[in-house]
Amino acid sequence: xxxxxxxxxxxxxxxxxxxxxxxxxxxxxxxxxxxxxxxxxxxxxxxxxxxxxxxxxxxxxxxxxxxxxxxxxxxxxxxxxxxxxxxxxxxxxxxxxxxxxxxxxxxxxxxxxxxxxxxxxxxxxxxxxxxxxx
Numbered sequence: 001x002x003x004x005x006x007x008x009x010x011x012x013x014x015x016x017x018x019x020x021x022x023x024x025x026x027x028x029x030x031x032x033x034x035x036x037x038x039x040x041x042x043x044x045x046x047x048x049x050x051x052x053x054x055x056x057x058x059x060x061x062x063x064x065x066x067x068x069x070x071x072x073x074x075x076x077x078x079x080x081x082x083x084x085x086x087x088x089x090x091x092x093x094x095x096x097x098x099x100x101x102x103x104x105x106x107x108x109x110x111x112x113x114x115x116x117x118x119x120x121x122x123x124x125x126x127x128x129x130x131x132x133x134x
Contacts, residue, residue, distance in 0.1 A: 003081030003109070010087050014076040016127040022070040022117050024060040025103070026053050039063065042073075043105055043112075054105075054114070071103065072120035074113045074127060080106070087111060094130040095123055 004010050023042065028035070029050035036044065036053050039062065043054035060066045080087055088104050091113060095102045100123050103114040115123040 003079045003084065005081045005084045007084065007086040007090065010076075010078055010080055010084060011090055011131055012133070013078040014080075014087075014091075014127070014131050015078065016113075016124055016131065017075045017077055018120055018124045019073040019075065022057045022072055023054050023114065024057055024065055024068045024070060025114075026055055026060060026063070026065045026068065027051065028053065070117040071114040072117050072123075074115060074120070074124060076111045076113070076127070079109050080111055082106060082108070090130065091127060094126050098122055098126045100126065 004013070027050045031051060033044060033051070036051070039053070039055055039059040041053040041055050045052045055065070057066050057070060060068070076091070088106070088111070092102050092104065095115065100115055100119045105112045105114065113123070113127070
């Protein structure tokens, strides 16, 4: 498997990047993957209770779901291995110390941290501080 596995290297090279787009986590008990394709989800996960979709706010608005809590995505731009140990714990701890909730999605190349929109800048600062050894 490709990607970095060394935790110190991952943290020091993660270069968090804040996506300007807000997102909404939605759930659909009776929609399938094909039903949601037109809404441009950036993430989908099938759960027993239904299909969870991470949708851009504008697309969620089309479904009447934009009133849910808005999140911003912070991408850790280091290419982390799916087998890396400790990165999620380190970033979750750094954010928890600032009272910021974190929803982490690990994709093939990068980890993505979804934080409440109103705390996005604070989260970005906390993750930059972590990367800089502060």
